[in-house]
Amino acid sequence: MSAARPGRSSEIATARCNKICEQLQKADLGALADLGFISLNDDADDLVIATGFKAIRTRDLSNAQKPANQVLAGGRAAVEHGFADRKCRRILTKLRLNARHATVLLRALLVLTNLEVSR
Structure with missing residues (x-):
């Protein structure tokens, strides 16, 4: 921490x-x-x-960069959904109040991430 x-x-x-x-x-x-x-x-x-790859005003993303960004976004989405679920249940408030809850919360997020990826 x-x-x-x-x-x-x-x-x-x-x-x-x-x-x-x-x-x-x-x-x-x-x-x-x-x-x-x-x-x-x-x-x-x-x-x-x-x-990911960032497009700029003078250069669009190449045909190889677009799917690479989609794969990266898919990997991040599983984790973001886990955090969103925890925020809805206000569990992250415990982490802000006491840092020793971090291990339990991170293990729970890992389980949720694995479930999301395996679907």
Whole structure:
């Protein structure tokens, strides 16, 4: 767990401050992220955080990049649905109040993610 950050901190600034890439590399893990985290992992040889491709005004996505974005979105959707379900039940409030609930909540989200993916 990392220390609390001010509410005005962006997600990518918090990830950089807490050295998320280095911690994931040390644990030999990876992560799926949205387009807001594109510049977080600049090392193309050792990709830790997988983000989609972003179209810009002068260049559309290629025919290979569109399905890649769809696959990434499918992987993220299962996790996002788990968080949405927990938010509806106000379970994440417990995590904000007491950090020791994190392990139980993360295990529950992992189970929900596995169920969603296996469907």
